[in-house]
Amino acid sequence: MAAPLLRGIHHVALICSDYPRSKAFYSETLGLRIVREVYREARDSWKCDLEVSPGVQLELFSFPGAPPRPSWPEAQGLRHLAFAVTRVEDAAAKLAARGVACEPVRVDEHTGRRFAFFADPDGLPIELYEA
Template sequence: MKLNKIHHVAIICSDYTESKKFYVDVLNLSIINETFRSDRNSYKLDLQVADRDIIELFSFPDPPPRPSKPEACGLRHLAFEVENIQESVDYLISQGINVEPVRVDLITGKKFTFFKDPDDLPLEIYES
């Protein structure tokens, strides 16, 4: 078996309207497709990141909360590459998003920082 690339990342949100606004209006992701699945009382929103990556945003009635912050087993965080970390930080702050102080990756020497989505999912921006 040969894996070619990551096809998509799936995120389950607790408040579909709030999360859709965050990912579309704040992070500026493009909507590929939006589907309401009445049998599940659930939305599935396919979002385009840049020109190739996909995030699937799901809503389900009463999803359980994350068991702990990023150190729980499983996916730790989702990272987005940006060209200019400071411009990206300034933009997020202008949108009312709390951003951690910028740090430097000791292995790569690249700048990065974290912020959270409406469900406290840790998101990272990493300078290219």
């Protein structure tokens, strides 16, 4: 059998409306490590690579004049970003202590896994998923 074409997810890219606010949210509030940050003068754009886990990154971009997300959460395109956690309540409590409100914990009817949602500074839905 041939090796699979895709080996995993390398990164997810997000365009944010307020780059310093989003950078602080993902690096300080969520605790992701900044791998590199560059200013791209030709685009008047910042790019910040954050490590989610070994080999997986989140890229934050600033693009002047980018349109807002059309609706939440059921817009076409990226529906939400999900992070694996050991215990949803523990992660939600840590976020609450940092000023981030999480929705109540729910159980996936098909997998039996527990999860909860919160939003980033631009309203992007983010899921805490017990895995």
